[in-house]
Amino acid sequence: MNAALKICQAMYDAQLPPMVSESSREVARAEWLYNAVEQLVRHRMDVKVQRRWHQARVVTVADLALAVDEHANNRLADCEVNSPALGWLLVTSDDKPDQNAVAELLGPSDHPFGKLGEIAQALLEPLADDALIAQAEDNEL
Numbered sequence: 566m567n568a569a570l571k572i573c574q575a576m577y578d579a580q581l582p583p584m585v586s587e588s589s590r591e592v593a594r595a596e597w598l599y600n601a602v603e604q605l606v607r608h609r610m611d612v613k614v615q616r617r618w619h620q621a622r623v624v625t626v627a628d629l630a631l632a633v634d635e636h637a638n639n640r641l642a643d644c645e646v647n648s649p650a651l652g653w654l655l656v657t658s659d660d661k662p663d664q665n666a667v668a669e670l671l672g673p674s675d676h677p678f679g680k681l682g683e684i685a686q687a688l689l690e691p692l693a694d695d696a697l698i699a700q701a702e703d704n705e706l
Contacts, residue, residue, distance in 0.1 A: 590697070593697055593700075594693050594694070594697060597693055597696050597697060597700075598686055598689060598690065598693055599677070601624075601685075601689045601692070601693075601696070602678055602682050602685045602686050602689060603678065605624060605626065605629055605685045605688075605689065606629070606678045606681045606682050606685050607678070609626050610626070611623055611624065611625045611626060612624045612689060612692070614692045614695050614696045614699055615699060616695055616698055616699045616702060617699075617702050619695075622692050622695060624685075624688045624689055624692065628688055629681070629684065629685055629688060632684050632685075632687070632688060633671070633681065633684055636671065636672075636680070636684055637651075637670045637671065640670060640671075640672055641670075645672065646669055646670060647669070648666070648669050650663075650665075650666040650667075650669035650670045651666070651670060652666075653665070653666035654666040654667060654670065
């Protein structure tokens with residue numbers, strides 16, 4: 566009997582937790598963040614959120630550039646870059662930048678837009694809830 570209980574317990578323990586369904590708000594938030602990151606990273610356009618009777622909130626391409634600069638400098642200072650990546654980036658700046666040097670300076674990422682997308686998303690996340698509210702306000706008009 567103990568063997569049967571142990572097998573049943575092991576099977577129970579090995580089960581995955583139930584699927585978590587995302588609310589429509591979470592889906593809308595993730596969609597807005599993806600589109601805003603794409604606008605900032607790919608199209609190099611500022612992202613502005615304007616709610617009624619509130620001051621506009623903006624994340625600019627300059628904000629992204631500063632955050633990327635700080636990130637790369639921190640990686641260099643922490644000795645996380647093991648090649649002359651910055652030198653290669655500067656040497657090849659007249660041509661197409663050396664993508665290996667860029668990847669070395671920024672570090673690994675699983676984000677769809679790479680490390681730039683990760684950094685952009687961190688800048689944009691504080692605006693996401695206001696952006697959804699602003700969209701709802703616009704839809705009321």
